[in-house]
Amino acid sequence: MVLCLGLTKLRVLDKWCEWNRQVREFLGTHAAPQHRWADTGEEARHLSLSISSSIYLSFVKMAVYNNTWRNNLWLGWFYIQLPISLLVDLLEFIYPTSMYQPEGSTLHFFWKAKQWYIETYKDPIVQWTAETASGHDSWMGLFLHFELLFLVPTTIYGLYRLGVQQKGTRGTDELLFFVYALEIAFTTLVCVHDTWYWDSNVYTESIKNTLRWQFYAPFVIVPLIGAFDMGSRLVARLNAAEEAAEDKKTQ
Known part of the structure; x- marks a missing residue:
């Protein structure tokens, strides 16, 4: 049970990192070259980072307190x-x-x-x-x-x-x-x-x-x-x- 708990935490972290990487790749490859670093692109990047950071902080907050049976x-x-x-x-x-x-x-x-x-x-x-x-x-x-x-x-x-x-x-x-x-x-x-x-x-x-x-x-x-x-x-x-x-x- 304890080992499964630790592995679950690691899997969540892996999924968060993978999701963050995919969002960055998507924004980098689908934006038009001349507008890739435009204001809208920057806003989208900041938004993606903000969302991913919020997810990560939520995970950390849940992991702070161990409420096992x-x-x-x-x-x-x-x-x-x-x-x-x-x-x-x-x-x-x-x-x-x-x-x-x-x-x-x-x-x-x-x-x-x-x-x-x-x-x-x-x-x-x-x-x-x-x-x-x-x-x-x-x-x-x-x-x-x-x-x-x-x-x-x-x-x-x-x-x-x-x-x-x-x-x-x-x-x-x-x-x-x-x-x-x-x-x-x-x-x-x-x-x-x-x-x-x-x-x-x-x-x-x-x-x-x-x-x-x-x-x-x-x-x-x-x-x-x-x-x-x-x-x-x-x-x-x-x-x-x-x-x-x-x-x-x-x-």
Whole structure:
């Protein structure tokens, strides 16, 4: 689908260039020699250039915003990711204990759910804190800062861009979401890699596999697919821009 989109853009550019060339040839060969450069000929040439430029600008305007159906999948991802970040991953990192530990507090439900997960799977990554860090896992603090300062703002922007404005993605959006997806995939992959070094006396192979493939793997695979999607959009834009630049040089 992405490849077809890129090829379609290139075909439209090719047709525009061919049409522009044919109009110029027609005006140049059908005008009488003595009047070829007369005022009427010049006006016709300017008119043809104006029309062709308008068509080209219309195409460029349409190509600026990418309104593919895959934007809905991205929007769904953003809706899922935001509460996970704010109410699970960053719960103890950004909120005071009074907001989640006491019974009946605002975020107590999410704290209880997280505690159940920790008690069930003993996931050391989810229960990491700066106070309990053992040294080798200090990278978790860096990842939490990344999530707070980059992932959360980007997720909110994605919801606004695709859910509120509903204009599709521009080239800058696609570059941002490309980096965003790679960051999620990479940081989660580090967590997957870390599971192979957990103490087997504490974490059984069954628990490790459950964490790897049921909880961690989706946050590697899905973002990688998203990165491929945004990367393909960027490649299509670059190819179209290069083709347009080459056509401009030959005119």
